[in-house]
Amino acid sequence: MKKIDVKNIVVGFGKGGKTLAKFLSGKGESVVIIEQSTLMYGGTCINIGCIPSKFLIVNGEKGLKFTEAAEKKAILTGNLNLKNYHMIADEATAEVIDGKAKFVSDHEIEVMDSEGEVIAQLIGERIFINTGATPVLPPIPGLVDSRNVVTSTELMDLKQLPEHLTIIGSGYIGLEFASMFASYGSKVTVLDIFDNFLPRDDEDISKLVRSDLESRGIIFKLGVKIDAITDNSVEIINKEGKKVSILSDKILVATGRKPNTAGLGLENTNIQLGQRGEIVVNDKLETTVQNVWALGDVHGGLQFTYTSLDDFRIVSNNLYGDGKRSLSDRKNVPTSVFITPALSKVGLNEKAAKAAGIDYRLFKLAATAIPKSAVLNQSKGLLKALVDPETDKILGITIYAEESYETINLISLAIEVGLPYTLLRDKIYTHPTMTEALNDLFAAKNEVK
Numbered sequence: 001m002k003k004i005d006v007k008n009i010v011v012g013f014g015k016g017g018k019t020l021a022k023f024l025s026g027k028g029e030s031v032v033i034i035e036q037s038t039l040m041y042g043g044t045c046i047n048i049g050c051i052p053s054k055f056l057i058v059n060g061e062k063g064l065k066f067t068e069a070a071e072k073k074a075i076l077t078g079n080l081n082l083k084n085y086h087m088i089a090d091e092a093t094a095e096v097i098d099g100k101a102k103f104v105s106d107h108e109i110e111v112m113d114s115e116g117e118v119i120a121q122l123i124g125e126r127i128f129i130n131t132g133a134t135p136v137l138p139p140i141p142g143l144v145d146s147r148n149v150v151t152s153t154e155l156m157d158l159k160q161l162p163e164h165l166t167i168i169g170s171g172y173i174g175l176e177f178a179s180m181f182a183s184y185g186s187k188v189t190v191l192d193i194f195d196n197f198l199p200r201d202d203e204d205i206s207k208l209v210r211s212d213l214e215s216r217g218i219i220f221k222l223g224v225k226i227d228a229i230t231d232n233s234v235e236i237i238n239k240e241g242k243k244v245s246i247l248s249d250k251i252l253v254a255t256g257r258k259p260n261t262a263g264l265g266l267e268n269t270n271i272q273l274g275q276r277g278e279i280v281v282n283d284k285l286e287t288t289v290q291n292v293w294a295l296g297d298v299h300g301g302l303q304f305t306y307t308s309l310d311d312f313r314i315v316s317n318n319l320y321g322d323g324k325r326s327l328s329d330r331k332n333v334p335t336s337v338f339i340t341p342a343l344s345k346v347g348l349n350e351k352a353a354k355a356a357g358i359d360y361r362l363f364k365l366a367a368t369a370i371p372k373s374a375v376l377n378q379s380k381g382l383l384k385a386l387v388d389p390e391t392d393k394i395l396g397i398t399i400y401a402e403e404s405y406e407t408i409n410l411i412s413l414a415i416e417v418g419l420p421y422t423l424l425r426d427k428i429y430t431h432p433t434m435t436e437a438l439n440d441l442f443a444a445k446n447e448v449k
């Protein structure tokens with residue numbers, strides 16, 4: 001068994017952790033990164049999250065057969081996994097240890113192999129926890145016993161397209177996978193305990209998204225109680241109190257992801273957990289134990305690859321920069337749900353502005369007015385922007401339109417630096433692009449009075 005005394009231990013090969021491991025080894029410091037699964041070098045995003053799901057979404061839209069797309073996806077993730085492994089393992093002062101990490105005290109960690117055998121004992125001057133999140137499995141009778149219940153990870157690895165896919169949860173994963181599998185030809189039903197579809201979006205946007213998804217054959221049953229799951233059906237009680245059985249050859253559970261701290265041995269430390277099992281951190285991502293930090297999904301809050309990457313910026317800035325970067329700087333984080341077309345947002349929408357009592361001017365444009373929509377043969381969608389009546393600064397935007405996942409980053413920057421909307425309205429953009437919609441969106445004729 002190895003005994004290692006090292007300056008830096010990174011627990012989990014996630015986005016924030018691997019970027020930090022590379023950064024620290026680049027400074028010539030000793031770093032050990034511990035990863036429990038060889039299939040997960042590089043973390044959730046590249047192996048079982050963003051990249052494979054977006055690859056399948058894009059290829060479904062292009063009309064590829066599911067089995068062919070799934071095979072190509074496996075090659076892509078395999079290559080990325082290997083590249084990520086070498087990115088750290090090839091560094092002179094870094095080492096990758098395969099196994100599950102468990103704290104035995106504040107700065108001591110044991111690593112176990114798949115049989116639970118301890119294969120290494122480590123003492124780290126600094127420890128960075130980056131263990132991500134795992135799917136929440138609601139206590140629905142039959143859920144754990146059904147042979148056909150899957151998480152997003154297993155669903156993406158199927159060899160055959162399910163004929164009837166039922167999805168429990170209408171959040172990010174639920175909607176992206178509904179859109180994806182509808183493209184491949186599955187009959188998709190989406191269930192949610194809440195009746196309120198896309199509860200944080202403006203009503204005109206959420207109604208439009210729902211009717212567009214329904215027009216592609218996706219069935220929504222919202223505000224339902226899921227009574228039981230069998231091998232081939234989901235039994236629900238609908239809003240009218242009637243029992244309904246939904247034929248399903250696969251059932252995707254997409255009811256949220258919780259911080260992954262199970263088995264990490266935090267009970268052997270002074271690292272505090274919050275009410276939802278998240279590692280409690282301060283504004284600089286320090287845990288309640290000195291020289292132990294937490295990055296990414298495991299500390300609660302937003303669950304995105306790009307926020308985990310930003311956690312790396314906070315930690316590295318505090319270790320080696322001016323120490324000024326913190327979680328409170330994280331404002332106007334853009335988001336995109338990769339349905340077809342994509343739903344992207346940054347800053348305030350009408351709902352949030354009204355709730356906060358913030359005055360706004362509203363601009364609205366149907367995506368059909370954008371020339372590039374015709375080029376892409378996708379004219380569905382709606383753009384809404386809120387502007388401060390006093391300063392002309394943009395308060396927020398919702399873009400439900402093709403390629404909004406690109407355009408949103410420009411608006412996020414405009415909000416960050418406080419540009420007036422007139423600058424975006426009058427800027428020269430290349431043509432034909434979805435971004436040039438900003439010329440039109442902010443035109444006087446599109447202000448809603």
Ligand SMILES: Cc1cc2nc3c(=O)[nH]c(=O)nc-3n(C[C@H](O)[C@H](O)[C@H](O)COP(=O)(O)OP(=O)(O)OC[C@H]3O[C@@H](n4cnc5c(N)ncnc54)[C@H](O)[C@@H]3O)c2cc1C
Binds near residue numbers: 014041100260305
């Ligand atoms: C299907 C899906 C699609 C998604 N799509 C997007 C998207 O389009 N855009 C986006 O920004 N986000 C997306 N996300 C969310 C995003 O993937 C996560 O927020 C992000 O990957 C979290 O990264 P992380 O740094 O917290 O850790 P992770 O990347 O989750 O890495 C944690 C690592 O720690 C390892 N680990 C856990 N416990 C231990 C232990 N005890 N010992 C050793 N190793 C351990 C795990 O095996 C894992 O490799 C998606 C997620 C899913 C599931």
Ligand SMILES: NC(=O)c1ccc[n+]([C@@H]2O[C@H](COP(=O)([O-])OP(=O)(O)OC[C@H]3O[C@@H](n4cnc5c(N)ncnc54)[C@H](O)[C@@H]3O)[C@@H](O)[C@H]2O)c1
Binds near residue numbers: 256
């Ligand atoms: N494009 C992206 O950036 C992207 C894509 C996928 C995932 N993600 C990240 O992954 C996280 C997890 O995604 P998710 O979709 O699992 O969670 P989510 O929180 O986005 O949605 C969960 C949904 O499940 C519903 N739900 C909860 N319990 C239920 C129950 N018992 N029965 C029926 N419905 C129930 C909720 O009402 C909600 O609509 C997201 O929050 C997001 O941060 C991001």
